[in-house]
Amino acid sequence: MEWEEALLIARGGESPPHPATYYRRQAARARQVAAEVTTPAMRLRLLNEAVHCDELAAKADRIAEEAAGKPPLFMAGLDHVLLGYRAKTDEA
Secondary structure (H helix, E strand, C coil): CCHHHHHHHHCCCCCCCCCHHHHHHHHHHHHHHHHHCCCHHHHHHHHHHHHHHHHHHHHHHHHHHHHHCCCCHHHCCHHHHHHHHHHHHHHC
């Protein structure tokens, strides 16, 4: 298990630690190496790794699309603070 996978498990599989382009490059590289490898077992392992990277890229894309419509995490609770502040200033 690589550290990225351990990190995913520790996070509960919430999000891949890299952007989708990283995983696409890794998948392309695994396919490129698989085409040059002569051992069938190694070729299969590399192709499986490429599929895994494709899945992580798709997941990273979905998460990025979902996050595009949401405020950044550090601002997630500020709307309540601002609304409360506005209510207090309106009452005064």
